Amino acid sequence: MTKSNLLKGVSNRLKSKGLQKLRWYCQLCEKQCRDENGFKCHCLSESHIRRVHNFGTNQQSTVAEFSRAFELNFLKHLQCSYRHTRVEATRVYNEVISHKEHIHMNATKWTTLTEFLKHLASKEGCEIEETPKGWFILYRPTDSEEALRMRLNNKRERENVNERSIEKVIISQSKSCKSSAPNIPSPSKMQMGKTVQTFTLKPKPECISHAQEALDCQWICVGLVVRVKAKQSLGKGVVSAINRLHLVTVSFAIGIFQEFSQAELEPVVPKIGASVFIISGSLKGAKAELLGIDLKRKEARIQMVDDGHRADKIVGLSEICKFEESRLVGLTSTEQTHALA
Ligand SMILES: [Zn+2]
Numbered sequence: 001m002t003k004s005n006l007l008k009g010v011s012n013r014l015k016s017k018g019l020q021k022l023r024w025y026c027q028l029c030e031k032q033c034r035d036e037n038g039f040k041c042h043c044l045s046e047s048h049i050r051r052v053h054n055f056g057t058n059q060q061s062t063v064a065e066f067s068r069a070f071e072l073n074f075l076k077h078l079q080c081s082y083r084h085t086r087v088e089a090t091r092v093y094n095e096v097i098s099h100k101e102h103i104h105m106n107a108t109k110w111t112t113l114t115e116f117l118k119h120l121a122s123k124e125g126c127e128i129e130e131t132p133k134g135w136f137i138l139y140r141p142t143d144s145e146e147a148l149r150m151r152l153n154n155k156r157e158r159e160n161v162n163e164r165s166i167e168k169v170i171i172s173q174s175k176s177c178k179s180s181a182p183n184i185p186s187p188s189k190m191q192m193g194k195t196v197q198t199f200t201l202k203p204k205p206e207c208i209s210h211a212q213e214a215l216d217c218q219w220i221c222v223g224l225v226v227r228v229k230a231k232q233s234l235g236k237g238v239v240s241a242i243n244r245l246h247l248v249t250v251s252f253a254i255g256i257f258q259e260f261s262q263a264e265l266e267p268v269v270p271k272i273g274a275s276v277f278i279i280s281g282s283l284k285g286a287k288a289e290l291l292g293i294d295l296k297r298k299e300a301r302i303q304m305v306d307d308g309h310r311a312d313k314i315v316g317l318s319e320i321c322k323f324e325e326s327r328l329v330g331l332t333s334t335e336q337t338h339a340l341a
Helices: 003-015 036-044 046-057 059-081 089-097 113-121 144-180 205-217 334-340
Strands: 086-088 126-131 134-139 225-228 237-242 248-252 257-260 265-267 275-278 287-294 299-304 312-316 320-322
Touching: 036 046, 046 059, 059 089, 059 113, 059 134, 086 089, 089 113, 089 134, 113 126, 113 134, 225 320, 265 320, 275 299
Parallel strands: none
Antiparallel strands: 086 134, 126 134, 225 237, 225 265, 237 248, 248 257, 275 287, 275 320, 287 299, 299 312
16 A cells, blocks of 8 residues: 555545445445545446456355354444343444444345344344334343353352351350350450459479579689680680670780680689689589699599588589689679579
């Protein structure tokens, strides 16, 4: 198609507003002419003559094709606009032919609308009725869309039935509860002051055991003299504080303070004759005098300071630690317990 032809087609479409006269419409070429002269010209055109010739040799199939297209178009309009609705046939027809590109009925095998309606009556889902007011048509489509719609409706109904039965069960249960327990006042009648109760919060047994375990494992306390395992060069230091996160602040003789975890530290064993603090075992928390050291067996002989009998005891070397008397804060003090909480 050349550019001029294209423009001509567009301008013609713009000019042809609404329906044009049927007698100037060529169904074979599906072309609407605007006046008699135009129609005459069209009838003399080469393309029209060729189509007429084809139609002459193939009349029946051409008409059948137009008929099929017209019927499809009509049914489609019914499906979209008048599902399950009784409607005047002429109304549907007028709506169908109001579309400019429709197949004209005079191109089909039906000469009148009545004839076409009688044909439709044989179709599935179409009900035709003749009344004094004219022909009426009722279309009940049986397509897949309708089947889906039916399935959804059925499902919805089933769900409603289920909901209703559940509701009944709940109501009957609540009724039986009320009748079996008539003395329980409803919440609205309760007095707020009377509903307040006192509860004693007790820690779970496993929590207590965990805390006890941690307390048993902790040997470090403020005032002990310790060494840093990985930094022996720092020399001896005194534990000056233990914070809530169990970080131990150690002050060293050279005037520096550093934080360590307990695992990074080891106890210092003093010279014989000095006082030691027992940091583990059954005597944990007590003070004693160091009487002797057996390096081979890693044992120490001690004498309990506040023991009336002054009996010697043998303990592991790792169970005793040098301490500074003035700064010592024993494991049993509230500060230590607090640090573990
Ligand atoms: Zn034509």
